[in-house]
Amino acid sequence: MKAPSLALAPRTVNRVRLAAILGVLGPGLVSGFADNDAGGITTYSVAGVRFGYQLLWVLLATQIALFFTQEVGARLGLATGQGLTGLVRERFGVRWVFFLTLALLVANVGSIVAEFAGTAAALSLFGVAPPLSAAVAAFVVVWLLTRGSFSRVQYLFVAIGIGVSLAYFASALMARPDWGQAAVSFVPSGSLSGAYWLAVVATVGTTITPWGQAFIQSYCADKRLGPEDLVGERLDVGLGALLTNLIAGFIVVACAAGLYSQGVTVDTADSGAVAEIAKALTPLAGEAATVLFAVGLLAASFLGLGVVPLTSAYAACEAFGWETGVDWRWREAPAFYGLLVFFIAFAGFFVLIPGLPLVEVMFLAQVVNALLLPFVLVFVMLLASDRRLMGPLASGRILQAIGWAVTVLLIALSLVLAWAWVFGAA
Amino acid sequence: MLYLSQAIGRPVRDQLGEAIGTVADLIVAIGDRYPPVTGLVVKTNGREIFLHWQSVAGLDGTGATLSTTAIDISRFQQRPNEIRLKLDLMDRQIVDIDGRKVVRVNDLRLDEVEGALHLVAVDVGPSGLLRRLGVEGPWRTIAHGLRREVPERYIDWEDVDPVERTIASVKLRVPHRGLAELLPADLATIIDQLSRDDRVGLIRSLDDEAAADAIGEMEPEAQVDILEDLEPARAADILEEMDPDEAADLVADLSEESREEILGLMEKDEADEVQELMTYGEETAGGIMTTEFVAVPANLTAAQTIDKLRELEPNAETIYYVYVTDSDERLVGVLSLRDLIVAKPNTRISTFMYDEPVAVRTDADQEEVTEVVARYNLLAVPVVDGEGRLEGIVTVDDAMDTLLPQPSRHHLLRLFGRGPGASDR
Numbered sequence: 001m002k003a004p005s006l007a008l009a010p011r012t013v014n015r016v017r018l019a020a021i022l023g024v025l026g027p028g029l030v031s032g033f034a035d036n037d038a039g040g041i042t043t044y045s046v047a048g049v050r051f052g053y054q055l056l057w058v059l060l061a062t063q064i065a066l067f068f069t070q071e072v073g074a075r076l077g078l079a080t081g082q083g084l085t086g087l088v089r090e091r092f093g094v095r096w097v098f099f100l101t102l103a104l105l106v107a108n109v110g111s112i113v114a115e116f117a118g119t120a121a122a123l124s125l126f127g128v129a130p131p132l133s134a135a136v137a138a139f140v141v142v143w144l145l146t147r148g149s150f151s152r153v154q155y156l157f158v159a160i161g162i163g164v165s166l167a168y169f170a171s172a173l174m175a176r177p178d179w180g181q182a183a184v185s186f187v188p189s190g191s192l193s194g195a196y197w198l199a200v201v202a203t204v205g206t207t208i209t210p211w212g213q214a215f216i217q218s219y220c221a222d223k224r225l226g227p228e229d230l231v232g233e234r235l236d237v238g239l240g241a242l243l244t245n246l247i248a249g250f251i252v253v254a255c256a257a258g259l260y261s262q263g264v265t266v267d268t269a270d271s272g273a274v275a276e277i278a279k280a281l282t283p284l285a286g287e288a289a290t291v292l293f294a295v296g297l298l299a300a301s302f303l304g305l306g307v308v309p310l311t312s313a314y315a316a317c318e319a320f321g322w323e324t325g326v327d328w329r330w331r332e333a334p335a336f337y338g339l340l341v342f343f344i345a346f347a348g349f350f351v352l353i354p355g356l357p358l359v360e361v362m363f364l365a366q367v368v369n370a371l372l373l374p375f376v377l378v379f380v381m382l383l384a385s386d387r388r389l390m391g392p393l394a395s396g397r398i399l400q401a402i403g404w405a406v407t408v409l410l411i412a413l414s415l416v417l418a419w420a421w422v423f424g425a426a
Numbered sequence: 427m428l429y430l431s432q433a434i435g436r437p438v439r440d441q442l443g444e445a446i447g448t449v450a451d452l453i454v455a456i457g458d459r460y461p462p463v464t465g466l467v468v469k470t471n472g473r474e475i476f477l478h479w480q481s482v483a484g485l486d487g488t489g490a491t492l493s494t495t496a497i498d499i500s501r502f503q504q505r506p507n508e509i510r511l512k513l514d515l516m517d518r519q520i521v522d523i524d525g526r527k528v529v530r531v532n533d534l535r536l537d538e539v540e541g542a543l544h545l546v547a548v549d550v551g552p553s554g555l556l557r558r559l560g561v562e563g564p565w566r567t568i569a570h571g572l573r574r575e576v577p578e579r580y581i582d583w584e585d586v587d588p589v590e591r592t593i594a595s596v597k598l599r600v601p602h603r604g605l606a607e608l609l610p611a612d613l614a615t616i617i618d619q620l621s622r623d624d625r626v627g628l629i630r631s632l633d634d635e636a637a638a639d640a641i642g643e644m645e646p647e648a649q650v651d652i653l654e655d656l657e658p659a660r661a662a663d664i665l666e667e668m669d670p671d672e673a674a675d676l677v678a679d680l681s682e683e684s685r686e687e688i689l690g691l692m693e694k695d696e697a698d699e700v701q702e703l704m705t706y707g708e709e710t711a712g713g714i715m716t717t718e719f720v721a722v723p724a725n726l727t728a729a730q731t732i733d734k735l736r737e738l739e740p741n742a743e744t745i746y747y748v749y750v751t752d753s754d755e756r757l758v759g760v761l762s763l764r765d766l767i768v769a770k771p772n773t774r775i776s777t778f779m780y781d782e783p784v785a786v787r788t789d790a791d792q793e794e795v796t797e798v799v800a801r802y803n804l805l806a807v808p809v810v811d812g813e814g815r816l817e818g819i820v821t822v823d824d825a826m827d828t829l830l831p832q833p834s835r836h837h838l839l840r841l842f843g844r845g846p847g848a849s850d851r
Contacts, residue, residue, distance in 0.1 A: 082519075089517045089530065094558035321519050321530030332526070 027077075027219040028070060028233065030307065032240025034215070035066070035207045036247050037304030038118020039111070039366065041297055043206045044248050047199045048255025053178075053185035056252060058200050060186055062207045063245035065406045069377065070237045072384045072395065072403055073213050077220030078227055079393035084214045084376070086318035087383050100379065101319045103372045105343075108211055108312045110365020112347035115308060118301030120351065125294040131352050138348040141305045142341055145326060163299050172250040172257070182253055201417045202366070207244065208410060209369055210376045211311040218314035222325045227393055305344070313340040367421045370414040377407040428486060429549065430511050430534040431558050436489035438468045449490055450474050451512040452536075455505075459630075460544035460583055463536065464508060466490060485543065511545065520550065520581070533557060535580065548586060551579030626655040629664075638667035641676075650679045658684065662691035669741075670696070671716040671824065674703035703818075711795045712788035714825070715809045715818035721749045722775070724758060729771035731761070746805045749816055750779050757785055757808055757816040785810045788817055792825075799825040 036044075047055045073084070080087060085104075089097035119137040120130035216237070225233060310326075313336050317324040322335040330337045350361070381403045385395045395403060430452065437445045447470030454461035466477045466485070483493040509515060511534050520528045532554030535547040549557075553576045556562040562576075569576050629637050629652055641649050641664065653661045653676065665673045665688065677685055677700055689697045699717050706712025720740050722731055731748060748766060750759035759779035769778055785808040786795050799807050799822055806819045 086519065086530075093517065094532075094555060095560070098559055317527075319530075321527055323527040 026223065026236065027074060027216050027225075028236035028238070028240035029243070030240070030303075031070060031212050031216040031219065032066070032237075032244035033247075033300075034303050034307040035209065035212050035244050036251075036300055037111075037115055037206075037308075038121070038297060038301040039114045039304075040206045040248065041118070041251060041300050043199075043202045044251040045255045047203055048252035051196060051199060052256040053182045053252070054196070055199060055203060056182060056185040056249060058203050059245050059248050059252065062204050062248075063241050065204070065410065066208055066244065067238055067241040068399075068402050068406050069208055069213060069380070069410075070216050070241060071234060072380050072399075073216040074220050074233045074237050075230070075390070075393050075395075076380065076384055077217040078225050078229055078233060079390045081221050081224070081226070083218035083221055083314050083318035083324070084379065084383075085315045086321070087389070088379050089319055091383060091386070091389070092379070096379075097319050100375060101315050103368070103375070104210055104214060104315050105312050107365060107368040107372050108308050108315075108343065109347050109350070110361060110368055111209070111211060111308045112305065112312075112343060113350050113361050114365055115301045115304040116347060116351040118297055119305070122294045122298035122301060125290065134348050134351045137302065137305060138344050141302065141309075142344055145306060145310065145340055146330060146337055163295075169247075169250050172254040178257065182256070197416060198420055201370070201413045201420070203248075204410065204413050205366060205370050205373070205417060207248070208373065210372045211308050211369075213373075213376050213380060214315055215307055215311040218311065218318065218324070222314070227391070230393065309340050309343040309347075312343045313337075367417060370417040373414050374407070374411040377410060381407055428536045428543070429554075429557060430516060430536065431554075432487040433485060433490070434512055436487070438466070438470075438490045438492065440492045441483075441494060446470055446492075447475075449485075451510045453508050453510055454545050455507050456509055457507055458544075460537075460539055460546050461509075463543040463545070467510065479543075515548075520548070520586075546583055547580040548583065549579070550581055551577050553578045625652055629656065630660070634663045634667045637664045642668055642672055646676075646679060649676050653680060653688070654684050658687045659691050662688050665700070666692055666696045669716050670699045670703055670718060671714060671818075674700045675708070675713075678704050678708070706788055709792045710788065711786045711790040711792070711807075711809045711820055712817065714792060714795070714827070715788075715820045716744070716824070717818045718744050719749060719806075719808070719816070719819045720744060720747075721751045721755070721816055724750050724752065724776040724779070725774060727772050727774055728766055728769040728778075731766055731775055732771075735766075744806065744819065744821070747808075747819070748775075749783070749808055749819075750775060751816055754813075755816055756814045757783055757810050759783060760808070783808060785814075785816075786820070787812070795820050796825045 076082075076084070076087065082090075085097050085101050088100055116134045116137060120133045123133035124130065220233065314324050316322075316339050317333075317336050320335070323333040324336045325333060328336070381395075381400070383389060384403065385400050387394045433449050433452065436449050438447045438449055440446050447468040449466065450469040451467035451474075452463050453465035453467065453476075455464045462479075463485075464479050466479065466482050468475050468477055468490075477492070481492055481494045483491045485491075515531055515534060518531050520531060522528050529550045531548050532551065533549035534545060535549055536543050537546045538544075539546065553562060556565045556576065566576055625648070629640065632640065641652060644652070653665075656664070661684075665677065668676070673696075677689065680688065689701065692700070703712070703715070703717065706715075708714075718741060720735060720738060722734055726734070735745070735748070746763050748761045748763070749757060750761065752758050759776070759781045760783040761775055761779050765778060765780075766775075769775075784798060784802050784804065786798055788809055788811050790809075795807060798804070799820070804822065806821045807825070808816055809818045809820060811817050
């Protein structure tokens with residue numbers, strides 16, 4: 001108990017060179033940026049429009065929770081070189097991995113549909129019809145994932161993420177927010193109304209996701225990072241969590257300043273509402289805000305469209321033990337690429353079904369994600385404290401305590417969302 | 427036949443039929459072709475105890491029965507050559523020779539072999555997964571109704587090599603296509619990387635021809651190690667498949683007792699040939715020559731000679747020249763394959779053969795041989811004894827070996843089409 005595992009790498013800290021850290025950067029950043037996908041942006045926007053700055057403290061708390069969950073996921077990947085479903089299969093057997101993988105795939109299909117809806121909403125601001133934008137998005141993403149080498153795809157992700165953050169930073173500035181009031185809101189506050197708590201749950205739920213958890217681990221394993229990369233990877237995860245929530249903060253601030261203070265109200269996060277949010281910014285920041293918002297939403301949706309199907313393909317292949325990774329050529333990992341294309345195409349066809357209630361599908365996806373998250377986190381925490389599996393990278397007492405605390409909190413929030421869904425409070 | 431998943435979790439009963447716990451794991455001793463089960467891990471009252479296989483009367487899908495009532499409850503200690511099937515193998519990743527992930531272990535199949543339970547195969551098929559999910563029976567019923575088969579796929583344990591063993595994951599070495607289909611040079615590379623024991627195991631699993639090819643591509647010390655570790659009869663079989671000159675070099679390096687034992691077990695013709703080659707100095711023409719060549723009498727026609735070639739099916743390295751000898755086996759001429767093919771079928775070869783063939787003496791220095799081959803641009807040079815009798819030939823690749831540093835040798839063999847890979851790629 002005198003050796004918290006945070007003190008694991010004291011010797012290496014001084015010796016880690018900048019280049020080594022830069023080489024490790026990626027999984028945390030990409031995973032973090034991807035958390036601010038189409039669903040994230042709409043959720044933050046709605047939160048800002050409805051509750052002004054009141055939810056900023058939730059973002060801060062979420063950032064901390066995100067750091068700890070992503071850190072455990074990355075550590076699992078570094079220590080074992082395996083993805084989550086692979087480890088669950090080895091440790092808990094075929095039945096558990098069957099359940100986990102199936103649930104993850106179903107939840108992911110919902111998330112991919114949401115990403116498609118996001119691209120459709122963003123492109124509709126430029127007058128592109130949804131079926132066309134879905135088809136184009138699907139084609140572009142498949143092409144990027146199957147043709148690009150691992151490192152190029154990765155830099156593309158990070159570049160998009162930075163683009164998104166700049167777009168939102170600009171949006172927030174143009175909305176001329178009340179920074180003083182925003183700063184005060186980092187102290188927890190808020191009403192006890194059901195709607196407020198649902199917004200809290202939605203905000204946390206769109207940031208800490210089952211696929212995000214599975215992704216960071218698979219991505220670390222795929223990059224062949226090892227225990228020696230722990231320090232760099234923690235930095236990467238920390239940076240990812242920080243930037244993710246800065247962006248989320250800017251979105252909330254932009255919407256709070258632009259819309260909440262004007263008394264604008266928005267209903268659920270449907271694609272029409274997204275357009276409404278963008279248009280509502282026009283009087284304040286001019287034409288540029290709408291364009292920036294649209295570009296940001298598009299980029300975020302694309303990032304999600306890349307990452308979520310990747311997570312599905314990783315999860316399925318790892319469960320069966322098939323070769324994974326975007327470094328391979330198609331012929332060398334046929335199952336991986338086949339599944340990747342299948343998941344994108346499957347969700348894409350969903351979007352094309354005329355009259356399909358996209359909003360309900362997206363909300364259902366969020367519920368499935370919320371119900372799945374507790375299982376994912378419990379598996380992750382159990383695996384990460386297993387010394388036989390993790391060796392010196394196993395969670396120490398302090399990290400275990402934090403991890404379980406975060407898990408219990410998130411389980412409680414998931415139950416709130418499930419309860420709201422069952423009783424129709426949403 | 428028993429699958430591991432069918433045994434795990436089943437009750438363990440003592441001699442009187444009292445349930446004392448459940449089957450937690452099985453232990454096998456690796457090293458054999460099919461590892462025998464040596465013990466049973468029983469979960470009882472929340473802890474694991476180990477039972478020797480001798481005290482187990484039977485094990486099947488309904489559980490285990492013991493032949494004793496007294497159980498030693500001392501803690502289980504895993505010995506180095508033992509693995510726990512569920513803990514160390516079940517659900518583990520299987521990688522092929524290139525380290526590429528192929529599939530996971532869905533189940534493990536055990537069979538009675540010579541009265542004892544052995545691990546015989548890894549179940550990697552859909553039926554194994556269905557069994558683990560507990561729906562194999564219903565699924566089969568449905569599939570049967572639809573007139574479909576439930577696919578079963580296994581990897582023979584013989585093809586599995588748990589070389590890499592870490593606590594985190596046991597990686598099995600399973601070739602994607604099957605080891606014997608790999609090219610000899612590839613095989614040799616893999617084998618060179620294995621430990622001495624694993625090498626022998628791998629060679630054992632190949633057929634004689636593939637093993638001979640693989641050994642032929644290896645470094646001399648490794649060749650000797652392997653031959654001495656193999657059963658002498660198997661070593662003899664493999665040597666028979668090798669080129670006599672290679673075999674002779676190898677046998678010459680063996681210790682005296684294994685040399686005699688192995689030569690004694692070889693076919694007489696082959697053994698004589700090898701022994702004859704061994705009498706020459708290693709650095710002389712006699713030492714590097716092969717006795718596999720085609721020699722015909724001068725009175726044959728071109729057509730007859732070609733028929734003879736068909737009948738003999740000479741190797742790639744020896745087919746280019748046909749040597750002509752008289753009744754005393756003295757070298758009197760040489761024909762190239764080209765000469766034979768362009769000649770009219772009924773012409774006697776004596777009329778168009780080259781009757782002043784270049785040859786070297788058996789005691790000629792290796793460097794001299796190389797020089798002759800290079801100067802006359804030959805694919806092979808005949809080797810004759812003091813009386814001019816044809817004893818063998820030195821092919822260009824063997825002649826060039828002396829010029830090259832060791833590592834690039836394989837490369838050159840490929841270039842000249844001798845490496846079996848050249849025609850396959």
